[in-house]
Amino acid sequence: MLDLLLPQRCIVCSVPGGQVCAACTSALRRIARPACACCGAPTAWPVARCLECAGRRLAFVRARAAVEYDAPVRQIVTAWKERGLRRLAAWAAAVVADSLPPPDTDCLTFIAADPDRRLKRGHHPAEALARELSRTWGIGLEPCLVRIRGSPRQRRLTRIERRHNVAAAFASTGRAPARVTLVDDVYTTGSTANAAASALREAGASKVEIVTFARTIRIR
Ligand SMILES: [Zn+2]
Numbered sequence: 270m271l272d273l274l275l276p277q278r279c280i281v282c283s284v285p286g287g288q289v290c291a292a293c294t295s296a297l298r299r300i301a302r303p304a305c306a307c308c309g310a311p312t313a314w315p316v317a318r319c320l321e322c323a324g325r326r327l328a329f330v331r332a333r334a335a336v337e338y339d340a341p342v343r344q345i346v347t348a349w350k351e352r353g354l355r356r357l358a359a360w361a362a363a364v365v366a367d368s369l370p371p372p373d374t375d376c377l378t379f380i381a382a383d384p385d386r387r388l389k390r391g392h393h394p395a396e397a398l399a400r401e402l403s404r405t406w407g408i409g410l411e412p413c414l415v416r417i418r419g420s421p422r423q424r425r426l427t428r429i430e431r432r433h434n435v436a437a438a439f440a441s442t443g444r445a446p447a448r449v450t451l452v453d454d455v456y457t458t459g460s461t462a463n464a465a466a467s468a469l470r471e472a473g474a475s476k477v478e479i480v481t482f483a484r485t486i487r488i489r
């Protein structure tokens with residue numbers, strides 16, 4: 270409904286037109302190579318593990334993201350999540366498909382929604398993005414995960430608290446395919462992706478990959 274009622278202006282620069290104008294779309298900071306082969310953080314040269322993920326036990330083989338989670342992208346993602354601008358999923362999927370080659374995988378799935386938040390918002394951005402990517406890439410979508418307990422909002426927690434908070438937050442809905450690609454809107458610390466990937470591994474997946482629209486860039 271909000272999509273129809275609000276005047277169409279670019280979320281970032283307010284020019285009339287689409288939800289994100291062409292200029293702001295082309296100004297997105299794409300995550301350029303080289304990057305860490307594991308967590309996808311941009312690095313000065315190609316590395317197997319970077320400072321951000323070295324020493325962490327990760328349940329996924331690699332994570333890739335299309336754009337940096339900078340100020341304009343934060344505005345877009347907030348509008349997408351909180352203001353219910355659902356058409357942004359198609360726009361974000363187009364940016365992802367334009368930035369990343371399709372994963373070599375048996376299916377796409379998405380980070381399961383917190384039931385309370387899903388109810389409040391009436392939509393789940395990660396699921397919508399996965400659905401659009403499934404169509405674009407011609408890869409089947411399977412809802413493999415559920416949240417097994419609600420987690421307090423992550424935003425105000427420290428990185429360590431976040432990791433504890435999401436540990437054991439997910440369960441699989443059944444036996445997982447061998448190769449699964451998990452879709453989410455933003456990769457921040459990787460702790461949510463890792464917890465979800467662990468649940469898929471426990472359910473029989475041997476290779477879990479992460480694809481997100483945006484990624485926090487911490488180390489340069
Ligand atoms: Zn704009």
Ligand SMILES: [Zn+2]
Nearest residue numbers: 305308319322
């Ligand atoms: Zn890394």
